[in-house]
Amino acid sequence: MYSIVAFSSVSYDLICKPNHKQPGDYFPEGYDPREEIAFTEGMGGSQAGSDKDRGPALPGMENLGEDAVMMGGIEEASEIPSDMEFVMSSVPDGEIKMDVASSSSKGAELLLTVKPVCMGFEDYFAAFTKDSHASFSVSPVAGRMDRRGGEPTELTVTCKPAGQSGELVGNLVINLPEDNSKICYKIIATAF
Numbered sequence: 001m002y003s004i005v006a007f008s009s010v011s012y013d014l015i016c017k018p019n020h021k022q023p024g025d026y027f028p029e030g031y032d033p034r035e036e037i038a039f040t041e042g043m044g045g046s047q048a049g050s051d052k053d054r055g056p057a058l059p060g061m062e063n064l065g066e067d068a069v070m071m072g073g074i075e076e077a078s079e080i081p082s083d084m085e086f087v088m089s090s091v092p093d094g095e096i097k098m099d100v101a102s103s104s105s106k107g108a109e110l111l112l113t114v115k116p117v118c119m120g121f122e123d124y125f126a127a128f129t130k131d132s133h134a135s136f137s138v139s140p141v142a143g144r145m146d147r148r149g150g151e152p153t154e155l156t157v158t159c160k161p162a163g164q165s166g167e168l169v170g171n172l173v174i175n176l177p178e179d180n181s182k183i184c185y186k187i188i189a190t191a192f
Helices: none
Strands: 094-100 108-114 122-128 136-139 142-145 153-159 166-176 181-191
Touching: 094 108, 094 153, 108 181, 122 136, 136 166, 153 166, 153 181
Parallel strands: 094 181
Antiparallel strands: 108 153, 122 142, 122 166, 136 153, 166 181
C-alpha cells in the first residue's frame, strides 16, 4: 500500500513510500523446482514412451512401401462439363495479336503461357466464347493448373480462317471452377 505525502495547488507531487516489506516471489511455501514436472514432459504425445511399433495410424495402410500399388487418387479433368458456360469478362486479362495467311490450310498457332493464379492446384477448362470467330480453337481444353508461383500452363491457340480475310476476333476464357474465377484473353488474328 502506498500513500500520498504532499499536495500543492501548483503541481501534484506524488511521493510513494511502501508501507510494508518487499512482496514475495509468487511461489508457494516449500516450492522445490526439482520436484516439479519437467516442461518438456508429454511433448512426444501419447505414443512417445513406447518403443514398440504398433503399425500405421490408419488401418489398411500396412504395406505402403516401395512395392505398394496405389489405386484411385485425384483424377484430372479431361473434358469440359456440358453445363459449363464461357462468358468473357468486361475487361480481358490480356490482348494478343497474331497474323495468319487466309489461304493456309494449317492456319497459324500461338503458344499462350498462362501464369497460375490460385493458391492450390486447380482444374481448368478453356474454350472460346460463342460470339468468337469460328476459326479459333484451343488445346488442351482441360487440365490442371499449378499453384501460384509454380510452373505456367501452356495452351495452343489455333486460327484457321479457311479463306476468310480481315480481322478475326476470338475471346478465350479459362474457367477455374473450384476457385470461382476465370482468366480471359482477347485474341485478334489478322488474316491476309
